[in-house]
Amino acid sequence: MKSFDIVTLTVSPALDKSAHFSGLIPEQKIRCQTPLFDAGGGGINVSKAISRLGGSSLAVMTAGGSTGEMLKGLLEAESISFKSVETQSWTRENFVAVDDNTNSQFRFVFPAPPVTNFEKDKIIATIQQLSFKYLVLSGGLSEGLPTDFYREIAEMSKKSNSKIIIDTSGEPLKKALETGVYMIKPNVGELAKLIGVERLEMEEVNEAAKEIIRKGGAEIVVVSLGPQGAVLVTKDSYDYVPAPNVVKKSTVGAGDSMVGGMVWALSQNKSLKEVIRWGVACGSAATMNEGTRLFKLEDAKRLYEWLKDK
Template identity: 65%
Template structure:
């Protein structure tokens, strides 16, 4: 494996199928337009986002069955440096449908199939052999995986002095924070759960993020605020960036685009203020496109100019 600055890990990728249709009526056949297929899953989307910004990364993912083969073909078309870890069970598929009249988007996500023990061991072995500056662990866990699986991966990576960036949720996120990582990107609701409160107001976010930093759960906490943008917090710095106003067509991949923009900026030795600005603009630009297309680099540049 090449020694690139950034590596992404997607253990629960998906073959994303998206389409358009008109009219949603129960028990009637819905005529859909020709589907579009995309390689999906948190880390894969992060790698695609980095490539759109002119960067490079190694994309590690699991792949099984015919859906996995198609996933590999789609990733190859993106010209991403990649490592496919073969599995006996098939890669999952997700379905996204856009209703033409109402402009409503329907997203159907399916769970990932279970891994065999040797496949789990292969994932951990791949991380042990990794040579990279940043490891982005992104996405959900497969069925049957222990909630501490990401924690195991983070522990291995930290032993190699790799900066670990985590974008997941629930118990998997709580567990990995026991080890402590470089950067996390919860939304405001997830942050509330992490510090044990029911909800947080915007004015409480910085204090809550600093509590995680004081507990050595993460060095950098970036809290996604949806349409309000995001806030980046460290021990010494806090930056709130409002999301530029755009016409939204889809929110699919917006969070992954944001992570991709931030890790690319970190790899380019940008300041933390620049990191969060680029991240917010990548996430916002992704909402300007339908389906699972992420963002256009020219849209990111335009939005960055608007922030100045």
């Protein structure tokens, strides 16, 4: 198999379906336009973002049933390298619907199907067989996986000096911080929960991130501020980057695009100043497209040029 500097892991991928309709009326048939299909899920979206920037990665994922086969076909069509762990359960579908009358977006997200112990062991064995510089653990955990699953993967991968990037939330993120990782990307609400407070004001974000770093949870904490932008914090630096003013059509995949932009920049040996700006550029560019389309390269490049001196 080809060697990859970046490997992404998606244990709960989805076949994303998006469509338009006109008017949401209870108990009436809602006539939708022809749907679009995309391969979705945290790590898969990160791999797609890296590919759009001209980089390469290996997307490790679960896949099952006819939806799993369609997921793999969509990745092949985009020339995304992947390695699938076959599951008894079918890969789930998610649905995004846009009401053209109001431009309101409705996101229907279904539970991730269960993963058996045998399938869990196959996921771990697949990661063990690979060599990489960066491992991105992204998205929620499927039923059947313990909350310390990402921690187990991180501990195993750190032994080969790999850098672990985690984009998840709740207990799986807390558990992963116990082993210490390279980078995390919480939003402000998730950051507040990590340090045990109800909420954080903007002026408190830097100290909260540094608290995680001092405790050895992560070397870099990138905090997503939504429409306000993002901050990148290390033990001795703080870098705030404002979000460009763009016309937003969908926020689906914006966070994954941000992670993809940052990991790609890290793999290109760019400075942390460039890393956070590529992340914000890709995340903002993703909001300019409908449904589950992620970002266009020309949009990301244009936004990055605007952010370079911000």
